[in-house]
Amino acid sequence: MSNVRVIVLAAVVALVLAPSLSALLAVTGHLEPAGVLTGLAAGFLLRRQPSTAALATLYGSASAVLIGELFAEGLLDETDFADAMAGWPGWVLGAVLAYLIAAQGLPRGQAGAVKPAVLPMGAAALIAAVLSCAQIVAGKAFGMTEWVDYHPYDGPGWYRDLTSATWYPAASVVLASMIASRMPGGRGRFVVLPLAAWFGCAMTAGPVQYAQALGLDGKPAVVALLASLAGSGIGAAAAAAALRHGGTGLGLVSFVLVFTAGEVTGVWMKDLPLLWSLVGPLALIAVVAAWTAWRDASLRSGVVAGVAGPLLVWSVYLTIGSRNYDHSSQSWPYWLALLTALMALLIALTAAGLARLGRATRTPV
Structure with missing residues (x-):
């Protein structure tokens, strides 16, 4: 499958399929299966591209929330679209299914690694x-x-x-x-x-x-x-x-440590300006994506590593919901997590692309 076709299919899953399925399910009043159905479709559309299928599914959840909040609230009775979608890790389960279907089962070599x-x-x-x-x-x-x-x-x-x-x-x-x-x-x-x-x-x-x-x-x-x-x-x-996937571990561990530190020190609380709430995470995304792309000589590897941490945080908030009617210490970090995950894709693409270009054009001294 060509790179252009992979990008187009991933965009269709994230920007068209996921929001459309969610809107249709909102009519029935049951948004819970949206993530699983999106993951199943992503797995079949992006065969032999497991990481891309999983990422497209998770980013589909972000676009579904945004589009649903903007245009589909009338489909729900006294419930925010984001909260109606929450309550269980359906989108994470969908991403796992997308990965397994696209990979056609567990990758080779895992069978031998399952021994105690x-x-x-x-x-x-x-x-x-x-x-x-x-x-x-x-x-x-x-x-x-x-x-x-x-x-x-x-x-x-x-x-x-x-x-x-x-x-x-x-x-x-x-x-x-x-x-x-x-x-x-x-x-x-x-x-x-x-x-x-x-x-x-x-x-x-x-x-x-x-x-x-x-x-x-x-x-x-x-x-x-x-x-x-x-x-x-x-x-x-x-x-x-x-x-x-190499490099992804660095992105996850770094984000786990940074996010936990932010929770403890109140960095993600409502009284901090939006820009300052984003500076640290986005800088970390750029560093992880660039380093991984340079090390692996792979744009895709750098992007996956860069967005892994933000998607982990987003998956947690997605499971519980924004609960805007409840209290700002839940809703503010929820929308910040969504914004960070969306910006992470752009930042990781840019940083990984520059690192990959720099490696390709590097000349011996």
Whole structure:
């Protein structure tokens, strides 16, 4: 498949197919299958282009939200389009299906890598459990999550706390998988390590989240447990991509660390100007994309690495929704995550293209 055809098909999926499917489903009042259906279509349209199919599906979620918010709100009764689409990681599941269909199953070589490797698998599960539980406990101790019906300074905080419950295990699974892959026997195990890390989070972070949310009146604590499990799954999908595609791991880990630091220091809070909220993430995207494109001599590799981190953050917020009617500490980061993901594509393309051009024109001294 030529590069031009791949780009055209990816654009059709992201800009036409995903919004159209979402609008049609909005008429029925059930937007939940939009991501899965988009992923299925992307997988078949972009055969043998698995990473492109997955990215097109995730970017389709962004265009669907934008177009839906602008033009399709009348199709829904008293519900924002972004919130109607939220509630489960359907778009991430769609991206995984798109990847598997486009790749025609697991890539060759994974069958041999599925053999047990006790040390890296155990390490992945243990590290993920420790990291996720530590973040959950620290988040509660320092007031990042409160699990109360009302935040005195910001109104209801249920959805913001659910976002944290999704983010902590997602970030932990990514970091644990990358660390475990460096251990003896861990190289190339891009399926079993993320699954082991997911299991570690499910067995530890999930119950801790459940216990923290038990005190809320009218809010089922099981939702916090499900958010934790969903976040682990999002992190596992991202980690599998990182372990399979070189450079993507750097983008994910860098963004995990930067985003977590931003959460702790309040960088993504509503009182920071939009421009300053974007400077750091966009600079990081450019560096990761340029370095990966230069190292791999591949424009596509640089772009995938550059957008991986923003898409991870966007996937977490997409799962919970914007909840504009609730409180700004949820809605502001939601729309900022969407804007960052959209700008990341342009920044990564530009940076990777310049790096690739510089490598191609470099002459020996």
